[in-house]
Amino acid sequence: MKRYFGSYGGQFVPETLIKALSELEEAFIEFKKDKKAKREFMNYLREYAGRPTPLYFAKNLSGFSGSSVYLKREDLLHTGAHKLNNTLGQILLAKFMGKKRIIAETGAGQHGVATATAAALLNMECVVYMGKKDMERQAPNVDRMRLLGAEVVSVDKGSMTLKSAINETLRDWVKNVQTTHYLLGSAVGPHPFPSIVKYFQSVIGKETKMQIKRKENRLPDSVIACVGGGSNAIGIFSAFVDSGVELIGVEAGGESLELGKHSATLTMGRPGILHGALSYLLQDEYGQVADVHSVSAGLDYPGVGPEHSYLKDKGRVKYDVCFDNEALDGFKLLSSLEGIIPALESSHAVGYLLKHKKMFSGKIVVINLSGRGDKDLGIVRSKGVLDV
Amino acid sequence: MCKIGIYLVCDYPNSEKFLDAVTVCEKYGMDFLEIGFPFSDPVADGPVIEKAALDVLKRENSNDFLQSLEKARNIFSKKLYVMTYSNVIFGYGTEKFAKKTEFINGIIIADLPFIESERFARIFDKYETNTIRFVTPETDFSDIDEIKQSSKDFIYFVSTRGITGGKFSMDTETLKKIEYTKKGFDYDVILGFGIKNSNDIKTACLYSDGVVIGMKAVEALEQNNFEQFIGSLKQ
Ligand SMILES: Cc1ncc(COP(=O)(O)O)c(C=O)c1O
Numbered sequence: 224m225k226r227y228f229g230s231y232g233g234q235f236v237p238e239t240l241i242k243a244l245s246e247l248e249e250a251f252i253e254f255k256k257d258k259k260a261k262r263e264f265m266n267y268l269r270e271y272a273g274r275p276t277p278l279y280f281a282k283n284l285s286g287f288s289g290s291s292v293y294l295k296r297e298d299l300l301h302t303g304a305h306k307l308n309n310t311l312g313q314i315l316l317a318k319f320m321g322k323k324r325i326i327a328e329t330g331a332g333q334h335g336v337a338t339a340t341a342a343a344l345l346n347m348e349c350v351v352y353m354g355k356k357d358m359e360r361q362a363p364n365v366d367r368m369r370l371l372g373a374e375v376v377s378v379d380k381g382s383m384t385l386k387s388a389i390n391e392t393l394r395d396w397v398k399n400v401q402t403t404h405y406l407l408g409s410a411v412g413p414h415p416f417p418s419i420v421k422y423f424q425s426v427i428g429k430e431t432k433m434q435i436k437r438k439e440n441r442l443p444d445s446v447i448a449c450v451g452g453g454s455n456a457i458g459i460f461s462a463f464v465d466s467g468v469e470l471i472g473v474e475a476g477g478e479s480l481e482l483g484k485h486s487a488t489l490t491m492g493r494p495g496i497l498h499g500a501l502s503y504l505l506q507d508e509y510g511q512v513a514d515v516h517s518v519s520a521g522l523d524y525p526g527v528g529p530e531h532s533y534l535k536d537k538g539r540v541k542y543d544v545c546f547d548n549e550a551l552d553g554f555k556l557l558s559s560l561e562g563i564i565p566a567l568e569s570s571h572a573v574g575y576l577l578k579h580k581k582m583f584s585g586k587i588v589v590i591n592l593s594g595r596g597d598k599d600l601g602i603v604r605s606k607g608v609l610d611v
Numbered sequence: 612m613c614k615i616g617i618y619l620v621c622d623y624p625n626s627e628k629f630l631d632a633v634t635v636c637e638k639y640g641m642d643f644l645e646i647g648f649p650f651s652d653p654v655a656d657g658p659v660i661e662k663a664a665l666d667v668l669k670r671e672n673s674n675d676f677l678q679s680l681e682k683a684r685n686i687f688s689k690k691l692y693v694m695t696y697s698n699v700i701f702g703y704g705t706e707k708f709a710k711k712t713e714f715i716n717g718i719i720i721a722d723l724p725f726i727e728s729e730r731f732a733r734i735f736d737k738y739e740t741n742t743i744r745f746v747t748p749e750t751d752f753s754d755i756d757e758i759k760q761s762s763k764d765f766i767y768f769v770s771t772r773g774i775t776g777g778k779f780s781m782d783t784e785t786l787k788k789i790e791y792t793k794k795g796f797d798y799d800v801i802l803g804f805g806i807k808n809s810n811d812i813k814t815a816c817l818y819s820d821g822v823v824i825g826m827k828a829v830e831a832l833e834q835n836n837f838e839q840f841i842g843s844l845k846q
Contacts, residue, residue, distance in 0.1 A: 233727050234724060234726060234727055235697050235722050235723060235724075235835045236654075236722055236724060236725070237654070237655045237721060237722055237748070238724040238725065238745035238747050238750065238769060239745075239747045239749065239769055240652050240724075241725075241747075241749070241750075242727060242747075242749035242751075243749075298713070317670070347695050357812055377842070378663075380658075380661065380665075381652065381665065382653070386652065390653075393654045394654060394657075398653075398657070400749075418711075418823070419718060471762050471784045495698045495701060495702045496696075496697040496698040496699075496702070496722070497652060497698060498652075498654075499722070501701075504698070504702070506698065506702050509672045509673040509699070509702065509703050510650075510698040510699045510700070510701060510702020510703045511672070511699075511702075512651040512698070513700075553831075566801065572640075587676050
């Protein structure tokens, strides 16, 4: 397998992890060829997770925005976000490799919940690292993980968000690499993780393509997805990169585009090396990773998956931002118009459409609704969105 | 002769005490120094060194570190290395970084495995700064051969799985790999990670050419007994 997407990617990790990464790569290649493993994965996706998820024509939102809007309903997937596609895939891969212990990082807690769920299902030991700040703002997901049998470790170092959680999970992995699989939750990290996560998330794009053809007899004009590390985006984009469909990745503009107040890595960053990969990065002039902010814990990350950096430089995907307040508008509007409460992450894609209504006028647009928003009610309440 | 190297976080706890520590290392004849350039996300370091690094970063940046590094170079007569993370170099500009540190003997990059090292080594080579390679108990024999061939200075043997400050131990598999790394190699094989006291040093020196002490040195500095600690090592 290729270690790089153009000039992005690679394996910038301590030497101690190199053997584990090459074993993972070999196992992944075998896993993909193994018919039984594949059947097992497809079976879990269908019977347990609830795939295919609907591609829902959002009539009210369409009327409101002046375009034909379809929502890819990953919020309806078991556990409430697209993350389960990847965790079911990787847990089967871990089993295939004979690993018994699973570790994971989580930001919003959705990946942690999805990991704990898959680990419970396959009876594996599971430890999830989560930044202290995220444990506070995504508290319901902490309870869910514990209920599912995972140990949740609070990380109170550094930014105390997703970035610190990844640091801590990497440290655990370095120590326990022989027994443990690191179940990375986004299309980031050292090779082969970005390719593995994309493979397991590409089911979103494959279904979407078939569903839209059935409903509209053509491909959409545009596909919009939010980008944190980039897993839901690469999952849906993967089916369309070779077509002429406009692809838009929406990053968290946070409070403003001043460094430290957003997490718009591709929009505002420059190439750097973090968590095993060379990719766009928010950093200062000395190469120190910058502080970032987003109202949404799942987007609050200074890095991004290397394939997105490649797609940006190639000009194939357009990356743009949606600010906190615009995402909150999207959150509120989708709830009241369609009866669907979106995750704050996904609300960035919705907010982007609303902000650029004119641009999409008359077009067929697919939004990847990556998750549901129950977990976000606390934050949303604190932002005054629930006030009448 | 078994070498002892000391790891210090640059400008920790402050620039003056850091340079005092360098002077102590010179006085007690330490064989080499590794100066850590702090990084915001030091995934190969344990809590003690991470805390020290983040503390320094609140006040200083790489330009400050470069100044202190030059002073350390003037104090310390033996080999001097910089240890840091890829993006402290890449994000600053690899060429610029290599030029500004051209007076050091080598560069050690904690998150740069052999497989990715060429893009850095190529540039540091121009300034006659050696890129230090790592070998671990997991490294294949054929890879060890390749790493030995491309090394122009010591090999850093990561003897313990884990991060700085972990427990020091060596199993037979590890000993076999150390033995293999040393065989016919013109430079030293230095053990790092987890070495804490003169007992660990004695054990490590039965099998290797030297050791690096990191976490314990940083701790001693924090507890104001650095000179005593360094003095105790050569026994
Ligand atoms: C619902 C949801 N969407 C999106 C994301 C962002 O991740 P990614 O960019 O990998 O899809 C998260 C991350 O936690 C999430 O929970």
